[in-house]
Amino acid sequence: MTAALAAPSPVGGAKTRINDFSIQVATVNGSGSQTANTVLLRAIFQMGVFVSGKNLFPSNIAGLPTWFTIRASAQGYVARKASNEMLILMNPETAKEDIAKADPGALVIYDEPLQLDKLRSDLAYTPVPFQKLVTASCPEPKLHKLVKNMIYVGVAARLLGIDMEEVKKAIAKQLKGKTKAIELNQTACMAGYDWAMENLEDQDHIKVVRDDKTQGLIIIDGNEACALGALFAGVTVVGWYPITPASSLVETFIEYAEEYRKDPKTGKSTVAIVQMEDELASAGVVLSAGWAGARSMTSTAGPGISLMSEFIGLGYYVEAPGVFFNVARTGPSTGLPTRTQQSDVELCAKCSHGDTLHVNLYPGNMEECFQFAYDAFDLAERFQTPIFVVTDLDLGMQNWASKPFAYPAKPYDRGKVLNQQQLADMKDWGRYKDVDGDGICYRSLPGTPGGKGSYFTRGSGHNAYAQYSEKPEDYLEVMNRLRKKYETAKAHVPGPVFRNLGSDKGVLAFGSSDPAVVEAQDLLAAQGLKTDYLRLRALPFTAEVDAYVKEKQVVYVVEQNRDGQMANLFRETYPEHATKFKSVLHFDGYAIDAKSIVDQITAFEQK
Amino acid sequence: MTTTTSATPAPAAPTNKLGFTKQDYVGSKSTLCAGCGHDAITAQLINAAFESNLEGHRVTKYSGIGCSSKTPAYFINQGWGFNSVHGRMPSIATGASLANRTLINIGVSGDGDSMSIGMGQFVHAVRRNVPMIYIIEDNGVYGLTKGQFSATADKGSHLKSGAVNDFPPIDPCTLAIELGCGFVARSFSGNPKQLNAILKAAFAYQGTVVIDVISPCVTFNNHDASTRSYKHVKDHDFPLHDLGFIQYSEVEQVDIPAGETEVVTFPDGSKVAIKAIHEGYEPTDRFGAMKAIHESMAKGEFLTGLLYINPTQPPLPEVLNLVDEPLTTLGEDLLKPSPAELDKIMQALM
Numbered sequence A: 001m002t003a004a005l006a007a008p009s010p011v012g013g014a015k016t017r018i019n020d021f022s023i024q025v026a027t028v029n030g031s032g033s034q035t036a037n038t039v040l041l042r043a044i045f046q047m048g049v050f051v052s053g054k055n056l057f058p059s060n061i062a063g064l065p066t067w068f069t070i071r072a073s074a075q076g077y078v079a080r081k082a083s084n085e086m087l088i089l090m091n092p093e094t095a096k097e098d099i100a101k102a103d104p105g106a107l108v109i110y111d112e113p114l115q116l117d118k119l120r121s122d123l124a125y126t127p128v129p130f131q132k133l134v135t136a137s138c139p140e141p142k143l144h145k146l147v148k149n150m151i152y153v154g155v156a157a158r159l160l161g162i163d164m165e166e167v168k169k170a171i172a173k174q175l176k177g178k179t180k181a182i183e184l185n186q187t188a189c190m191a192g193y194d195w196a197m198e199n200l201e202d203q204d205h206i207k208v209v210r211d212d213k214t215q216g217l218i219i220i221d222g223n224e225a226c227a228l229g230a231l232f233a234g235v236t237v238v239g240w241y242p243i244t245p246a247s248s249l250v251e252t253f254i255e256y257a258e259e260y261r262k263d264p265k266t267g268k269s270t271v272a273i274v275q276m277e278d279e280l281a282s283a284g285v286v287l288s289a290g291w292a293g294a295r296s297m298t299s300t301a302g303p304g305i306s307l308m309s310e311f312i313g314l315g316y317y318v319e320a321p322g323v324f325f326n327v328a329r330t331g332p333s334t335g336l337p338t339r340t341q342q343s344d345v346e347l348c349a350k351c352s353h354g355d356t357l358h359v360n361l362y363p364g365n366m367e368e369c370f371q372f373a374y375d376a377f378d379l380a381e382r383f384q385t386p387i388f389v390v391t392d393l394d395l396g397m398q399n400w401a402s403k404p405f406a407y408p409a410k411p412y413d414r415g416k417v418l419n420q421q422q423l424a425d426m427k428d429w430g431r432y433k434d435v436d437g438d439g440i441c442y443r444s445l446p447g448t449p450g451g452k453g454s455y456f457t458r459g460s461g462h463n464a465y466a467q468y469s470e471k472p473e474d475y476l477e478v479m480n481r482l483r484k485k486y487e488t489a490k491a492h493v494p495g496p497v498f499r500n501l502g503s504d505k506g507v508l509a510f511g512s513s514d515p516a517v518v519e520a521q522d523l524l525a526a527q528g529l530k531t532d533y534l535r536l537r538a539l540p541f542t543a544e545v546d547a548y549v550k551e552k553q554v555v556y557v558v559e560q561n562r563d564g565q566m567a568n569l570f571r572e573t574y575p576e577h578a579t580k581f582k583s584v585l586h587f588d589g590y591a592i593d594a595k596s597i598v599d600q601i602t603a604f605e606q607k
Numbered sequence B: 001m002t003t004t005t006s007a008t009p010a011p012a013a014p015t016n017k018l019g020f021t022k023q024d025y026v027g028s029k030s031t032l033c034a035g036c037g038h039d040a041i042t043a044q045l046i047n048a049a050f051e052s053n054l055e056g057h058r059v060t061k062y063s064g065i066g067c068s069s070k071t072p073a074y075f076i077n078q079g080w081g082f083n084s085v086h087g088r089m090p091s092i093a094t095g096a097s098l099a100n101r102t103l104i105n106i107g108v109s110g111d112g113d114s115m116s117i118g119m120g121q122f123v124h125a126v127r128r129n130v131p132m133i134y135i136i137e138d139n140g141v142y143g144l145t146k147g148q149f150s151a152t153a154d155k156g157s158h159l160k161s162g163a164v165n166d167f168p169p170i171d172p173c174t175l176a177i178e179l180g181c182g183f184v185a186r187s188f189s190g191n192p193k194q195l196n197a198i199l200k201a202a203f204a205y206q207g208t209v210v211i212d213v214i215s216p217c218v219t220f221n222n223h224d225a226s227t228r229s230y231k232h233v234k235d236h237d238f239p240l241h242d243l244g245f246i247q248y249s250e251v252e253q254v255d256i257p258a259g260e261t262e263v264v265t266f267p268d269g270s271k272v273a274i275k276a277i278h279e280g281y282e283p284t285d286r287f288g289a290m291k292a293i294h295e296s297m298a299k300g301e302f303l304t305g306l307l308y309i310n311p312t313q314p315p316l317p318e319v320l321n322l323v324d325e326p327l328t329t330l331g332e333d334l335l336k337p338s339p340a341e342l343d344k345i346m347q348a349l350m
């Protein structure tokens, strides 16, 4: 033990930030730090404090730098915060750079041999002899690398004032039932804590104080929430192909299906899940299963959607249902596959060649991931078309606190499907006849007995009776009806939600930008700029969106891509208001933060 | 469908066991070139379906894009058809066959559709043993795009324009055997009897059936320098055997002559009687089949007939252990977990 281990006193002596700070942990990918970080996050959560976590991981399996940020917020702000009050530096590769980027006054916990304390004088250093502590607390050398990270959890718990009982509980929760691992990790964690108790004095820079903000909340990621939505929606055919950040959606579904999708009488499976050879084949499975009357889905990211686009046009034109989850990542091409972006907006809005328009759902939080996933299957069957549920890596793979999900009591809407009797009673059925005037036709399912209702589905020109046709009037009839069907969808998709502070200045965003926008709105209001926030939740734009656009003097469209793709859709849909839309953008691969929004809107306002 | 009216009532057409006439198995009028091999295959599909007493409403027909892929519109109008995108017929058949495992699935594709753009899907559908009859109407060219070479064209064969094919062909049959397909056949659109017997056996089979049917394109690949012309194939067609198919319902009544006839029994009890012509060919011997096909190809022959058979492999829905009833008919009561179950899931996430 060295003399350097005095109490870290925050430089600058600002007042204590209680339940309001960010911690960034720098580790090496594959070192087991994910467990340690989740434990730290959970422990704070169990202290009743609102937290969110963001894992900034590299696109490899082991050995590259990873950062995990944990934000605690008494006000409930859960967006990424660009500044951090505590750094835990475990990665020799990045430590110097991490120090260089640190915010003045930050507490820095680091692995003693890294000797970082001479690099800057405006930080408060806590070197920790991790190796010594690991050797002393863990008898098995093989496991040293894995439990080393647990030691910083103990040290941080001590410095932050987190109850060790909560940390132990979090470990037990995280390692569900693995008795030996739980014991090992708890011991390592205690070793860190005990060492810190003995060697470190209190700091008054940042603190966790027990609160009651998280009572009854769950922690979940968006992929799991979507998987649960699909489970409750009764999906019966899944065709998929692995891709980050979408894989865990189906993988989690598979785990739930093991338990909830076995016929209790026979033990046989009530869902077919096939890992296909690529995304083209996945799309084929989804659309044909939907065509045959199953509830079908796939989960993919931008590259997969690109491959599927020919099929999606087919689905649109022949009117086959299917649910396509796009957990978006940073493009173009392979881009930054483990980073987030909202850059598939236009791709999904109009996926495929020719004139195509798709219903898109944009969940903005965990409850909506669950609910919209559930609703997507109803919409697919009601509208007999591919439905996109567009999330992103930030929603899909990060941990979010959420209210438990409400039971989706609404019965399934299986849409306009004719059974044997209805087909027999029908005088002049045509697969593509618009009987109800809403653009949605009646379909029959293969295998329906009785000799009525068979038809030929084709991606080439067809008339109302599904017969091959190249006649201009037949083509126009179908295409105009499809447009009408899209209009009909306006009354069925989730409308926007508002957070109005009373202003003719609008802020418009969707999906994972929501928490940053809410925070930005408050920051702007504190500066004297009130805004009315519309969070878009679906395409096509509904009547409330029309009214909002008309009424606002300016609309700041916040989105996480370079080209302002959503703003483009707005300009195109509302050409007479085109000049109102101003793009507020964030697209470096990290989740959007409030400050970026505030800065850009402030700059626009000063023009 | 158009029917011609005649003055004198026609004699009642014969019906099959389900009471259907052959007319009940026809489709819309073909729009292919007169004499196209594909139409002859369609005709045998109609005959075989009629003779096999297929329930038309259970039939589904899938295809990609090409002249061949248009043909599902020309047979079994009682069934549902899905003409999809180029090379992707197998995934269409996969999804629907999982959604409803009681369907009888017929996929029609071309040599371009399956051996070029759709090779990936062909390979994986076979590997998964998707329950379907996969017919490749093989003319060695891209008919619909006006006669470019396909990947089954023989090396050195000529286009009408004079262009020569520089690349070796891909053989769908040896490929299918290699991939573990349990029913692999080759036939010729000009040999209706053999094709009929193969199709009837195929209807009784449970997993993926691959049938490569040499089907001359009279417009772009029927000239003298083509190895896929009617004349050339007729001269080089070596049928392996006389094939007899006996549906399970008829097994009792039919005497299968002993001797050279080999009998393969399907899980449903149907039997295929194989009377060898080609000496020593053993259609249940996978490696022997491969060898014989390769040897005949080296000689420039088309070995036709049931090349390989192994009726014991479980089809995809069985591999996935799916419930017996169609997934499409499962109700909300079975599919949607209860409020208590949601509660349990939520508790675990707290």
Ligand SMILES: Cc1ncc(C[n+]2csc(CCOP(=O)(O)OP(=O)(O)O)c2C)c(N)n1
Pocket: B065, B066, B067, B068, B069, B086, B109, B110, B111, B112, B113, B114, B137, B139, B141, B142, B143, B144, B145, B150
């Ligand atoms: C994605 C795509 N690329 C190209 C085409 C053009 N195309 C249509 S049919 C065809 C070839 C069909 O050849 P084959 O499968 O052998 O059918 P055939 O007409 O010979 O029966 C091609 C290249 C297409 N429809 N789609």
Ligand code: SF4
Pocket: B031, B032, B033, B035, B036, B037, B038, B067, B068, B139, B143, B144, B216, B217, B218, B219, B220
């Ligand atoms: S072009 Fe060839 S393959 Fe196409 S219909 Fe005519 S003969 Fe048949």
Ligand SMILES: [Mg+2]
Pocket: B066, B110, B111, B112, B137, B138, B139, B140, B141, B142, B143, B150
């Ligand atoms: Mg061809």
